[in-house]
Amino acid sequence: MMTSLSLSVLGMLGFTLLAFWGVAGWALVRTLGQERRKVEILAHQDRMDTYSPTALAELREWIEEHPDDPLADEARAQYNECVTVLRTTDMHFYDWSNEEIADLEPL
């Protein structure tokens, strides 16, 4: 059957399967893999880091730029929670280096 299809149709079919099923499958495998990792970490310790290095840096930058924002206290609490967890636990979900953790200061 496939031999009777033109190359452009086959190419589009392949692209579509890759773009939809391929990416959705990748997302499913990745998120379920991350779930397993989180379960492992929580079996080992009570708390877990909540931000990646990039996301935590963005959060800090925003807090420093908006110190009087109505949500600044909540943001500070989330930032400090992540810093505390990173300093007091040895298993981390995100890819934190020891140097990066040592450089973190609570706000």
Added chain:
Amino acid sequence: MAGTQAKTARAEWGTRFGFLMAMIGAMVGAGNIWRFPYVAGNNGGGAFILAFLILLFVLAIPGLMAEVALGRYTGKGVIGAFREVVGRGGLVGFGVVVLLVNVALMSYYAPVIAWTLYYAIHSLLFSFTASGFEPVAFWDGFLANPVLTIGLHTVVMGSIAAILALGIRRGVERIVVYAVPALVLSLVIMTIRGLTLPGASEGIAFTFGVEWAYLTYSGTWIEALGQALFSTGLGWGIALTVGSYLREYDDVPLGGGVFTALGESSIGILAALAIFPIVFAVGVAPDAGANLAFISLVQVFPEIPFGGLVAVLFFVGFFLATFTSGLLITEVSVTTLEEETRFDRTQTVLGVCGLIWLLGIPSAYSAELLDYLDFVFGSWGLPLATLAIIGIIGWVLGPERLRLLAVNRNAGIHVGQWWDPVVKYVIPAVMLFIMGYFAYDEFGSIEMIGGMVVLLTFPIIGYAIMTVLEGRDRRTEPVDVPGGDD
């Protein structure tokens, strides 16, 4: 996580897979099966798919991330989430608008689920491959029999009530973790059967043949826009509600955004592969909507080997797709009303399902009324709900705040600053464009008048209800997040 206890009294998804299947089960509905394949084939095939994919990434995925994140951030249903953002008062009524649209949507969607149930039952009885079977007469006879249509509408709402009464984990999650994979499996088997038929390649070429010129037609982009937004259920309160049951360390953007949008669209792609090779192999003209599912396909099943079994796969899968959507659409009202009233979950489920059943009787009785409501709410009601939800995120809470506090917290992928203007400007502008486009296109028609009634009365009703209800409680609180994050 899966092995840890719930940390709050509020229900939570038992597993990550349960959350993901709830999102897919909610978003995959009749449109994926009976609309997407035909619309794609009729609008340049591969060109349409490319436009659709671009719009998924530009609009639907960021929008779904925002809606799930709002639910997760507030930990509340629609009305509670609005109150958390805008503070007490009449503006919470925009949450009521979302609720009213959901109830209206479900009132005419429940009879559609009943249609799929009727055909699923008859597929199991092998009615469609029996000698002398007449598809058109069968379909017309069914619609003309109110005992059947209203009776099955009652069965559907009763079944939904029974499952929802069991709760999020024991009811909804238990169903979707089996129903969604069963739907995918049934379509995969049907695809294999279709692709092995002589002449099936024409069906593939219909959907996946590329006519690049269609990318320059405005009609292609408008169709792709409608498919990308309506198929993913963006802004209807479903993603917000499902997200509100996420657990402490759950991710939002990867599962709630990327996987949901592409996963549910993938089922539309699979439906195209399952349906059109068979349709073209038998030589029946391609079609969309009820005509495709209940007349065209029913005509082709007797013509192919193992057609009776293929019919079972298709109609049982189709029923599962519509039924799981119905479950989650109804859950939107159940979650928020359970939180906002003194009723327990069972009482709320009975009240909501009873109301939807009652409001759905006219649509179960008259397919013409159902079509009318579908057009009115699809063109104006649902975009209004989306505008309300994305509007409060973009213009009151602020996308940057939500991204930093909820989207990127525990996230499986990092969402950058590009996301903020998409949520604040692009999605609301697109919603206004859709409503304006349909108003222009249908100017003066009874559909347009119905749409304008919805656009005017729903916000007024919502505002009035919440002004009265919130006014009773004197513990007024100031809005603590005014003006967005600019």
